[in-house]
Amino acid sequence: MQVRDMIEMAAKxxxxxxxxxxxxxxxxxxxxxxxxxxxxxxxxxxxIETFERDLRQTGEANVLAxxxxxxxxxxxxxxxxxEMHARADDMTADPPNAxxxxxKARAFIEEWLYESGMNDEDGAAAAMKARAAxxxxxxxxxxxxxxxxxxxxxxxxxxxxxxHFARNQFAFLFTTFINKDRVARHLAELQHPAxxxxxxxxDTGRNPHLIAQLRKECGLPRR
Numbered sequence: 001m002q003v004r005d006m007i008e009m010a011a012k013x014x015x016x017x018x019x020x021x022x023x024x025x026x027x028x029x030x031x032x033x034x035x036x037x038x039x040x041x042x043x044x045x046x047x048i049e050t051f052e053r054d055l056r057q058t059g060e061a062n063v064l065a066x067x068x069x070x071x072x073x074x075x076x077x078x079x080x081x082x083e084m085h086a087r088a089d090d091m092t093a094d095p096p097n098a099x100x101x102x103x104k105a106r107a108f109i110e111e112w113l114y115e116s117g118m119n120d121e122d123g124a125a126a127a128m129k130a131r132a133a134x135x136x137x138x139x140x141x142x143x144x145x146x147x148x149x150x151x152x153x154x155x156x157x158x159x160x161x162x163x164h165f166a167r168n169q170f171a172f173l174f175t176t177f178i179n180k181d182r183v184a185r186h187l188a189e190l191q192h193p194a195x196x197x198x199x200x201x202x203d204t205g206r207n208p209h210l211i212a213q214l215r216k217e218c219g220l221p222r223r
Contacts, residue, residue: 025057098155
């Protein structure tokens, strides 16, 4: 019953969103919701690529809309690790501001989530653990973080929503792949944990306790 209700609601939402896209085609938020809604009733690449094209044509820099795109192509949904990373690389090649670099951080998080607990192939979790231990992987994360801090310091200022998104992604990334020095820099600026990605590690109700513990481990004062 709940699944049927969800599909019916998604169909109704699609009708409303198509009308919204027709009346306000330059609103990136509308296209983000179209992509999110398509995740419930995917019509394949042809449909989603139309939504992606419409989003690009708005010309708006909307990091949460790009997150919707990235999530669609995550391996736990309709894409693969390779497709997801390819889109993340495209999104971060010439970012409007530092927050967009957090999309690549999220791609690494989604890769870890899928390979460690969702991929049914034998040895997938062990392979992810081995990959995370390589110098190349660690260097890629460090380079991404350094790029974020450099652009955040010299580029356009982040909106509160962008800062919230970015700090949560990077703090979780370096908590997962254990680099306390890098975690601390993001936790120091983090006002409160987002349900995602922190919900990947603990029940969302425990997220504030998790953040408090991490702050203590990193030598940061209590909030």
